[in-house]
Amino acid sequence: MGYRRFSTGRIIEHWIAILTVLVLIVTGLSQKYYYLEISQWLILQLGGIDTVRWIHRYTGLVFIILTTVHIMMAIIGVVFLGWRPSMLITKKDFLDAIQNIKYYLGITNIPARCHRYNYKQKFEYWVILTGAILMASSGLVLWFPMTFTRFLPGEVVPLAKALHSNEALLLFIIIAIWHVYNAIFSPDVFPLDTSIFTGYISEERMQKEHPLELMEIKEKEKETAREVSTEGLLEDLGERPLS
Amino acid sequence: MPPLRKEGQVLIIILTALLVISSAEVKAEEKGNYQCLACHSKREIIIEFENGETTSGYVNPEEFEESVHSDLRCEDCHREFQEGKHPKRSFRSLEQYRRTMAINCRGCHLEEDICTKPIHARLKAKEGVLTAICMDCHGAHSIKRVGGGEIFESEKRYCMNCHSRDLRMTFYNGDPLPLRVSLVEIEQSVHSKLICSDCHRWFSMEEHPERHFRSKRDYVIAQSEVCKRCHFDKYSKILESIHYRLLAQGNSRAPVCIDCHGGHDVAEVSQNKAVLLQKCRNCHPDVYNTYLNSIHGRALIELSVQDVPICIDCHRAHDIENPLAVEFHERIPEMCGNCHANKALMKKYGLSTEVVKTYLSDFHGVTLGFYKKQRETLYKPMRPIAVCTDCHGVHDISSTRYQDRETIKQNLVNRCRKCHTEANQNFPDAWLSHYEPSLNRAPCIYLVNLFYRIFIPFMFIGLCLQIVLHIWRYAVNR
Numbered sequence: 198m199g200y201r202r203f204s205t206g207r208i209i210e211h212w213i214a215i216l217t218v219l220v221l222i223v224t225g226l227s228q229k230y231y232y233l234e235i236s237q238w239l240i241l242q243l244g245g246i247d248t249v250r251w252i253h254r255y256t257g258l259v260f261i262i263l264t265t266v267h268i269m270m271a272i273i274g275v276v277f278l279g280w281r282p283s284m285l286i287t288k289k290d291f292l293d294a295i296q297n298i299k300y301y302l303g304i305t306n307i308p309a310r311c312h313r314y315n316y317k318q319k320f321e322y323w324v325i326l327t328g329a330i331l332m333a334s335s336g337l338v339l340w341f342p343m344t345f346t347r348f349l350p351g352e353v354v355p356l357a358k359a360l361h362s363n364e365a366l367l368l369f370i371i372i373a374i375w376h377v378y379n380a381i382f383s384p385d386v387f388p389l390d391t392s393i394f395t396g397y398i399s400e401e402r403m404q405k406e407h408p409l410e411l412m413e414i415k416e417k418e419k420e421t422a423r424e425v426s427t428e429g430l431l432e433d434l435g436e437r438p439l440s
Numbered sequence: 441m442p443p444l445r446k447e448g449q450v451l452i453i454i455l456t457a458l459l460v461i462s463s464a465e466v467k468a469e470e471k472g473n474y475q476c477l478a479c480h481s482k483r484e485i486i487i488e489f490e491n492g493e494t495t496s497g498y499v500n501p502e503e504f505e506e507s508v509h510s511d512l513r514c515e516d517c518h519r520e521f522q523e524g525k526h527p528k529r530s531f532r533s534l535e536q537y538r539r540t541m542a543i544n545c546r547g548c549h550l551e552e553d554i555c556t557k558p559i560h561a562r563l564k565a566k567e568g569v570l571t572a573i574c575m576d577c578h579g580a581h582s583i584k585r586v587g588g589g590e591i592f593e594s595e596k597r598y599c600m601n602c603h604s605r606d607l608r609m610t611f612y613n614g615d616p617l618p619l620r621v622s623l624v625e626i627e628q629s630v631h632s633k634l635i636c637s638d639c640h641r642w643f644s645m646e647e648h649p650e651r652h653f654r655s656k657r658d659y660v661i662a663q664s665e666v667c668k669r670c671h672f673d674k675y676s677k678i679l680e681s682i683h684y685r686l687l688a689q690g691n692s693r694a695p696v697c698i699d700c701h702g703g704h705d706v707a708e709v710s711q712n713k714a715v716l717l718q719k720c721r722n723c724h725p726d727v728y729n730t731y732l733n734s735i736h737g738r739a740l741i742e743l744s745v746q747d748v749p750i751c752i753d754c755h756r757a758h759d760i761e762n763p764l765a766v767e768f769h770e771r772i773p774e775m776c777g778n779c780h781a782n783k784a785l786m787k788k789y790g791l792s793t794e795v796v797k798t799y800l801s802d803f804h805g806v807t808l809g810f811y812k813k814q815r816e817t818l819y820k821p822m823r824p825i826a827v828c829t830d831c832h833g834v835h836d837i838s839s840t841r842y843q844d845r846e847t848i849k850q851n852l853v854n855r856c857r858k859c860h861t862e863a864n865q866n867f868p869d870a871w872l873s874h875y876e877p878s879l880n881r882a883p884c885i886y887l888v889n890l891f892y893r894i895f896i897p898f899m900f901i902g903l904c905l906q907i908v909l910h911i912w913r914y915a916v917n918r
Contacts, residue, residue, distance in 0.1 A: 231806050237813065245818050246810035301909035303916070317906075342870055343862050351869020352882060359877075359885045363892035367899065375903045384914045 199399040200414065202392045210267065211393045217260040222369055224253040229362050254340055261333045264326075283313045286323065290316040312409040321375060328368045335361040475523060476514045477501055493534045503582040517544050535573075542574045549574075559648045566650075577602055596623070598645050599636045615656035625705045639666050657692050663703075664696035671697075677758035685762075695723065713750045714740055720751045727751075730835040747785060753778075766820075770812050772827040773799060795874045799828070802871070824859075831855050 203211075227236035228249065240249050274280035293309035293316045300308045309315070314322070338345045338357035345353060380390045385406070392398040403411040477499065479485065485497030504510060515522050520529065531537040551570060554560045564570045578584075584601070600623050607619035626632060637644045642651065653659040668675035678684050678697075686694035700719045701707075710716055717740075721728040731737040736748040754775045755761070761768045773796065779785055781796040799805045808825045815821070829837075831852065840848055852868035860867065877885040 228806075231809070237810075240810060241813065241817055245814045245821070246807055247821065298909070301906075301913045303913075343860055343864070343867060346866040346870060347864055349866070351866040351871075352884065354870035355872055355877070355882065356885050356888065359888045363888065363896070367892065367896050370896065370900055371903070374900070374907070378907050384911065 199397045200403055200411075201396060202398040203396045205396065208393060208396055210263065213259070213263050217256050217263065218372065220256040221253060221260060222365075222372075224249050224256070225365050226369065228253070229365060254336075257333070257336050257340075260329070261337075264329045264333060268326075281313075284319060284322055286316075286319055290319055310408045311406065312413075313407060315406065317375075317379065321371065321379075324371055325368065328364055328371075331360060331364050332368070335364070473514050476521070489531050489533050489537065491533045495534055495537075499581050507581060507583050509581075509583055517541070519544065538573050538575055541580075545574045562648065562650060577605075595635045595637060595645055596626070599643070611653050611655050611659065613655045617656055617659065621704055629702075629704060629706050630708050631704075631706055638669075639663070641666060641669075660698050661687070661692060661696050664698050667697045674758050681758060681760040682762045683760055693723075711746075713746055713748070714744070716752065717750050724751075727835050734833070734835060734837045735839045736837060747779070747788070749775075749779065766824060767815070769824055769827060770808055770815075772829050773805065773808065776828045792874070794876060798872070798874045798876065826855075826859065830858070 223239070224243070227233075227239045228246075230236050231240070240246055243249050243252065271280075271284075275282050293311060296305070296307070296309040297316075299305045335357035338349075338353055339361060342354045380386065380393075381388065383390075385402070392402075398407075400411075403414075480497055480499045481501050483496070483498045486494050487497045488494050509517075520527050531540065555564055555570070560570060563572050600621065603619055603621040604623065605620060609617045609619060611617060631639075642649050653662065674697075683694045683696075687696070699722070717728065717731075731751075732741060736750075739745040740748045740750065754772075755763065763769075777796040780791065781793050783793050786793050800809065804826045808827065811821045811825060832838075832840075849865075849868055852871075853863060853865060856863040856867055872882055872885075875881040877883075877889065879886055
């Protein structure tokens with residue numbers, strides 16, 4: 198079975214993200230590249246440009262809610278519930294990156310030893326999170342241009358369009374190349390990194406990819422086991438009838 | 441010998457002169473006409489009738505000599521008059537006189553003979569008896585041979601025999617139709633090679649049917665149907681036009697071929713746009729006046745610039761669409777693009793061709809492009825999308841070159857509000873006024889685009905390199 202890596206909440210969150218992002222990419226890129234034959238075909242198949250725009254906007258709304266909930270939960274979790282801010286970028290991540298590149302180039306034979314999230318995952322997380330904020334805010338400007346120009350100069354509308362359109366391509370490239378490679382095609386996980394769907398990761402992979410986390414877990418386990426065994430011993434003693 | 445020769449010459453001249461004089465005398469005496477013409481070749485002779493009407497007693501000798509009756513004598517028709525006999529007669533009116541004279545024609549031209557000609561047969565059938573006065577159509581002393589192609593070398597001449605006169609007909613509603621046709625006009629028209637019956641199909645040298653029309657307008661509309669015999673391509677276009685649709689709905693004021701191209705004076709279509717404009721002006725004077733004040737109209741009238749669009753460039757000449765239809769509205773960028781996307785043409789006037797491109801790649805242009813496609817396959821979106829004319833005006837298009845920014849902006853706000861009712865003063869700036877972002881115009885947008893143009897390939901290459909390195913290391917490890 199391995200180790201529990203993601204809670205049910207995270208699994209649902211990822212599923213929603215997959216679906217909304219897919220819809221957003223399909224309906225968004227076909228609008229960005231409206232002049233391509235395939236885009237025109239797709240838009241007409243989906244019921245016309247107006248329908249595609251409404252699908253894009255409402256899916257965007259779901260995505261905005263998802264992002265907001267994610268950020269709120271992270272803040273509440275870290276500040277009030279004592280969650281470990283494991284996604285924060287630290288100095289070690291830069292050192293890890295350098296170490297790993299050295300490893301890839303054959304300069305050293307020791308790959309970087311990472312904690313719960315490695316530098317690649319952190320990089321992807323932050324690019325996507327900032328991208329999501331950028332996409333959400335520029336998307337809202339494009340959805341409600343009249344409301345925003347009431348207190349902002351008119352130029353924010355074409356600016357939002359430029360940002361939305363360019364950032365979309367950037368995020369698409371990162372997801373399509375980097376995330377899909379790391380989660381599907383990478384030899385480490387091929388044919389699929391199932392941990393985000395099942396919630397569990399194998400010990401072998403933990404050993405290889407998250408050795409520091411595994412070490413910590415094992416230490417914790419030892420501590421609890423010691424506590425459990427002492428308690429169990431006492432219970433055993435307590436429950437044992439006197440002979 | 442020379443003196444003899446001279447004498448001979450004189451003799452010949454004298455003999456010849458005698459011969460000529462005698463023969464003329466003989467001819468005149470023979471006919472008795474010489475005597476009559478002695479007085480009647482003078483223009484002063486006036487004959488008066490009882491009712492006060494007068495007519496000229498003048499006879500043109502040359503015309504008479506050329507007439508078909510040139511070998512008749514005066515008394516053959518004017519029977520009461522003979523050599524030395526010139527009785528005084530009195531008639532109530534000119535018409536009574538002419539009717540009396542016309543009876544004399546029957547002496548040679550029997551009624552049953554002339555009624556073999558359809559036109560006479562018709563006239564007789566209409567009233568029971570032939571009441572028309574022969575001279576009204578055939579003339580009196582200048583009478584020419586009818587038909588047979590001897591005098592009338594063409595059908596045109598045959599028809600002109602009557603239609604060069606001031607004849608007129610009246611339609612049921614009282615509209616007069618002058619039947620006089622100017623041959624000069626026809627000869628100068630593009631149809632100079634055609635003959636009358638090519639267009640007036642029911643008529644020929646044999647046939648002259650009676651046709652019935654309520655009004656002159658009805659006649660003009662019916663006559664325009666004839667044009668399609670040759671100009672079928674134009675006719676099929678007209679079938680799709682708003683003018684034809686109006687006509688089919690019963691609006692007889694809708695124009696037909698003749699209204700724009702004329703009838704007998706149909707001319708080659710003018711190459712001068714200022715002239716072409718006038719055709720539409722007849723029915724659309726308001727639009728014409730508005731157009732004259734537009735940048736295009738002024739360039740045409742004041743500077744004779746022929747590159748400007750006139751009515752038919754946008755509305756077309758024959759397949760004129762309903763300009764209020766959404767389909768027409770959606771084609772406007774295409775129409776403006778015909779000139780404003782033409783680099784060579786725009787360079788002449790220092791205008792940018794970016795205007796069309798920037799429009800088509802922006803929100804309105806993209807939506808419009810899809811609406812046009814969807815119209816064919818999906819549903820018909822009725823929401824109108826702003827096109828060139830919605831901001832620049834329709835017939836009153838003016839140049840933005842000499843207007844100050846504030847005026848343009850204020851106008852633009854008003855235009856935006858037509859659809860975006862809540863638009864405020866800032867809203868028009870959402871549109872970059874056909875400018876591509878650059879360091880001078882919309883620098884923020886230019887820099888954002890530039891950043892991503894560098895950053896996206898950088899990221900792409902970087903990530904790919906990582907992947908390649910990762911796979912390579914994996915392979916090495918195995």
